Amino acid sequence: MGPGVEGPSYHELRFPLLEKTVKRTQTLKEKYIIAWKQYGCSPMADGWTDKKGRHLINFLVNSPEGTFFFESIDASSQAQVASLLTDLLLAKIEEIGKEYVVQIVTDNGANFKAVGKILEQRIPTFYWTPCAAHCLDLMLEDIGKLSVFRAKIDNARRVTTYMYKHVRLLNAMREKTDGNNLVRPGPTRIATSFLTLQSLYKHRDALRSLFFSEDWTASKSTNTNAGRLVANTVLFSPFWTGVEYCIKASHPLLIVLRIVDWDEKPAMSELAVAMNEAKRKSKKILKKSQIC
Template structure:
């Protein structure tokens, strides 16, 4: 393009060439680059979505210029002139000086003011920063921007009543497509209990099918959670609501009241199966193993170490200087698994702990002369009995924790794979002790009692999905 033609086209006020490619241009507002020269850049600035993505930062007055320009091209007259409309003609005759008033700096300043207000709202209401990554947040801002000036904010009543009811109705409408799959493939009713900040026992009911998992409802079960018969009646009513012919199995945790409720449910609804949650069963396995004397004593001693270190700031800082910032406490998928993972952390930091308690800094500190400090130091610097017990415990439970991560992770494997994983875990425990049965016999017995007896039926229900109606 000649220099004179380039200067005559106002598009060049809002884009630049990308050397050395003459046909590649870059938008000054959003820095988007595209091929095809300014012809495609005009589509980009006008937001037509024709062969190029629209600009997300172009000012409205600039966008209007290019929208009118493109419409004018569509109305091109036979003599080659353009019917761009009076508004566009006036804009062009103003010359570059007027068009360049909307500079990049001014555009950035306007955006900065808006972003500052958005951030003030987030900071002032202690909202999580991840909110800005939410598609709903982005969609909201786009809707506000497209509305333009004069938008009246929603009232408290609209947020709390009017539009909340509309949102609930929309969710119910979206649920209909899932109900169709329930009728076709069958589904699983899942029951999950939890306690809120007010101490209420709430139970969530969810429905799983090949099309996905949906939340059905949440009920305050504070008055009935301990009563097996009442929980049976609640589960039975949920099955009735979904449709008995559509429910393949009902999954709850393995608490005694829900075990009783599940058995009563199977007696009444002979076409479905009840099964406890695999993750909860594994949690109970770990709980029972933790009650064995060697496990109980080892975990108690480990807690003494972590509690003492984290309760005293000076000791904690000293430990961190020897561990290079590595912590002892570790989060886990369940509360009983946490104890065993803490044992693993203590084992990994054995050298750091022993070096700390053998250091001159510790020996000359006031903590070294106190009974609690001496007790913890003796545990860490013992002749090896404490450390041998940790190794023994981990050989027994780490294979089980791996299965727990499998069943409690985001990827939900089918029950037959979980059974296989549990069998492999048992074999791994045996191999960890060179298959000397006396060393792992009690652990195997607990696994068989909790796992095999409670989770025997789901194989039939899982197979149901392989042969849908």
């Protein structure tokens, strides 16, 4: 167009694009609705709390056509009361079409368990199914509470937290690991704690060399209690032996978690076999330490 041409304003761009997106989404929804009526569907409720302390529920609908994001609901006032939460979810089920709903899938929170039972009583053809991924996460949480695991997870969290709070040390660590970062434990999923152990173990040689390097010895952090504690942890051979054991013990369940988290195809057909294999391997590994 040449110099001097004035581009469209923010509002001129925003509203036409928004309207176009809404129409495209509605067209997409109509395709899913046809599948819901033909095959039936499974609403899925995923509750979480945002930074403002609001309890939000993402409401999705699954069918052979795929998973469609239906709505996000602010359920802050209803989240702790099963009867109110039931009415809220029942309204969404009615909106979808009660006759097309086969089941509802939620996490294993006490409030959602209660909701599931109430909905099963109200709708005879309907049943509640707990989320497989959340079940596995709770299993890993229980394993992580065992003393042999808890100590290693706490030490790993201390190491990664310290690393990411000190920019110079973090940059030096990235140089040692060829630009790779460490996996840090997440606040909502205990599985990330075990992934952190895997990440630390993978880069154990680089981390140990870091605490022998001038980047560390010339640092003021060497004179702090927190710095010395982290260095001693990384350079302590029994720590890595324990981390290796924790990785072996958690690996079977992490494999199952990857299967159920995979979006490419339904995982239920593989879940029973994968869980039986995970139980067998985990029991064998845990028996070696006389934990079970």
